[in-house]
Amino acid sequence: xxxxxxxxxxxxxxxxxxxxxxxxxxxxxxxxxxxxxxxxxxxxxxxxxxxxxxxxxxxxxxxxxxxxxxxxxxxxxxxxxxxxxxxxxxxxxxxxxxxxxxxxxxxxxxxxxxxxxxxxxxxxxxxxxxxxxxxxxxxxxxxxxxxxxxxxxxxxxxxxxxxxxxxxxxxxxxxxxxxxxxxxxxxxxxxxxxxxxxxxxxxxxxxxxxxxxxxxxxxxxxxxxxxxxxxxxxxxxxxxxxxxxxxxxxx
Amino acid sequence: xxxxxxxxxxxxxxxxxxxxxxxxxxxxxxxxxxxxxxxxxxxxxxxxxxxxxxxxxxxxxxxxxxxxxxxxxxxxxxxxxxxxxxxxxxxxxxxxxxxxxxxxxxxxxxxxxxxxxxxxxxxxxxxxxxxxxxxxxxxxxxxxxxxxxxxxxxxxxxxxxxxxxxxxxxxxxxxxxxxxxxxxxxxxxxxxxxxxxxxxxxxxxxxxxxxxxxxxxxxxxxxxxxxxxxxxxxxxxxxxxxxxxxxxxxxxxxxxxxxxxxxxxxxxxxxxxxxxxxxxxxxxxxxxxxxxxxxxxxxxxxxxxxxxxxxxxxxxxxxxxxxxxxxxxxxxxxxxxxxxxxxxxxxxxxxxxxxxxxxxxxxxxxxxxxxxxxxxxxxxxxxxxxxxxx
Numbered sequence: 001x002x003x004x005x006x007x008x009x010x011x012x013x014x015x016x017x018x019x020x021x022x023x024x025x026x027x028x029x030x031x032x033x034x035x036x037x038x039x040x041x042x043x044x045x046x047x048x049x050x051x052x053x054x055x056x057x058x059x060x061x062x063x064x065x066x067x068x069x070x071x072x073x074x075x076x077x078x079x080x081x082x083x084x085x086x087x088x089x090x091x092x093x094x095x096x097x098x099x100x101x102x103x104x105x106x107x108x109x110x111x112x113x114x115x116x117x118x119x120x121x122x123x124x125x126x127x128x129x130x131x132x133x134x135x136x137x138x139x140x141x142x143x144x145x146x147x148x149x150x151x152x153x154x155x156x157x158x159x160x161x162x163x164x165x166x167x168x169x170x171x172x173x174x175x176x177x178x179x180x181x182x183x184x185x186x187x188x189x190x191x192x193x194x195x196x197x198x199x200x201x202x203x204x205x206x207x208x209x210x211x212x213x214x215x216x217x218x219x220x221x222x223x224x225x226x227x228x229x230x231x232x233x234x235x236x237x238x239x240x241x242x243x244x245x246x247x248x249x250x251x
Numbered sequence: 252x253x254x255x256x257x258x259x260x261x262x263x264x265x266x267x268x269x270x271x272x273x274x275x276x277x278x279x280x281x282x283x284x285x286x287x288x289x290x291x292x293x294x295x296x297x298x299x300x301x302x303x304x305x306x307x308x309x310x311x312x313x314x315x316x317x318x319x320x321x322x323x324x325x326x327x328x329x330x331x332x333x334x335x336x337x338x339x340x341x342x343x344x345x346x347x348x349x350x351x352x353x354x355x356x357x358x359x360x361x362x363x364x365x366x367x368x369x370x371x372x373x374x375x376x377x378x379x380x381x382x383x384x385x386x387x388x389x390x391x392x393x394x395x396x397x398x399x400x401x402x403x404x405x406x407x408x409x410x411x412x413x414x415x416x417x418x419x420x421x422x423x424x425x426x427x428x429x430x431x432x433x434x435x436x437x438x439x440x441x442x443x444x445x446x447x448x449x450x451x452x453x454x455x456x457x458x459x460x461x462x463x464x465x466x467x468x469x470x471x472x473x474x475x476x477x478x479x480x481x482x483x484x485x486x487x488x489x490x491x492x493x494x495x496x497x498x499x500x501x502x503x504x505x506x507x508x509x510x511x512x513x514x515x516x517x518x519x520x521x522x523x524x525x526x527x528x529x530x531x532x533x534x535x536x537x538x539x540x541x542x543x544x545x546x547x548x549x550x551x552x553x554x555x556x557x558x559x560x561x562x563x564x565x566x567x568x569x570x571x572x573x574x575x576x577x578x579x580x581x582x583x584x585x586x587x588x589x590x591x592x593x594x595x596x597x598x599x600x601x602x603x604x605x606x607x608x609x610x611x612x613x614x615x616x617x618x619x620x621x622x623x624x625x626x627x628x629x630x631x632x633x634x635x636x637x638x639x640x641x
Contacts, residue, residue: 050484071483071488072483072484073482073483073484073486073487073488076484076485076486077486081484082484084481084484088478088480088481088484089478090473090474090477090478090481091477091478092473092476092477093470093473093474097470097473097474100467100470101470101471101474101482101485101487102485102486104467104470105485105486105487106486108467109486110486110487111487111488111491111492112467112468113468113495114466114467114468115462115463115466115467115468116462116466117466117467118259118462118465119465119466119467119470120258120259120465122467125467161481161485165485165486
């Protein structure tokens, strides 16, 4: 049994059948990429998983527990952290505060009336947050306002915010979208370092360079359903995939 | 942790400075002609109101247009305590805070289901509803148009009807109106018990607000303003956080309303009107939303301006323009008169527009700019520090 088990998932938007009988399993400790052309249902699948959308039928099990009907913050508390296509950070706050918030959420749960403690007094959480910034190489900018960072650095910060929660699963929605080549390569290096710690990752990605650098396993989706699954090497040679996806893009 | 002790010391200094300035207000404000008890009390009370409003608006970004309702509830609760229990202000203030807290829990629970403009409109609707109810249906509780006040026939439990005149609020036997005159530096200082009761609550209110600003809870409130979407995917249920902030700020408003009743034991429905709700929004924005001291500054400036501009009358303006020829003098007089007296809100409106256009961060931003302008180092560069591209 994988850490993520998705069975017979269906989701409609008005007349569009966005997800058709999706079955997917992700093994613990692997990097699993989901690829496919625009409109294949990748993002819908992700949104069903994190609790933003509710599927009509089917089941989603994470770590032995059903996620259907849970709110996004409950799913995060179950051990799922996500990275957005456009980095979602707290722009008005400093880098350290950006990482402190998830660190407190990890320790204190969904709500705690912690208004008599001072931020300085919470040494343990502070140390964890500083360590997480250190791990992505941004500790020296802890007092900088997050909004002023470059796209690539925002992504690093967002990863630090996820990792400080020690998630069991990290979801990445096109982690290198809109990045320069240099930023993309730096992000790939960082992500492969993270995967070496044994954390399970699911990556939705368009950039084949990223997919083949990172993934242990690849699922190809088209028209709302997985059409092929295998190692990156197998997927590269699969004619169905060529037809549905790779054939359309210059190799 | 070198940095932590430094920022702790900064907060300690800020608080000590605030407390000393508040206690010395009768002296500090005497040169401005604002050192008399009635105005000082209003500064302190509206300062508390604005500090509380800032905990909601300044931190979470939720703009409530109905906070005067909680102020009104606080006033009514306090007057009822005077009528039924005793003229001591402490139980009156406790009930005022409690009643406003419960009412804000109800209003916040419903209003926080929406955000942005819809939230603002919901709070406005609640406040106007309270205002109209206080005027009509709830007359047995609010005494309608006349307003609720202490009367000779009140069935007070402790210290029943006093011989002679109406009883006045007191704190453990000391009349709130007691004033001691002290001559100092050529000013005649009026040290008033009522003001010092308000000042003590103002200092406590400021201290609590400072603790909230520096706490993990306060940081989460700032995150609600910054990016609620990210917060949801960070494992935090934002609604109870926002509701707590709403109730805390409602209790601050109740405290302010209770203190208003303690300095003058009557409560009227007009305290709940939307203009009163709008006033606290103006105070907070004018002073600097999201700053610790800004709301108090905004409250002082607005109440001071109200006091100055509403006191002028036509004859005074006319004599001011006495150097002009008659026709021009009349024209100038009638034009200026629109901005003073009953029309002082026009002046306030102009002041507010100038502040929002030229100082979006409020008066606190103005002070900060002034401080950096005087120092040759220029603007602070810390926020501009960026990572070099790799």
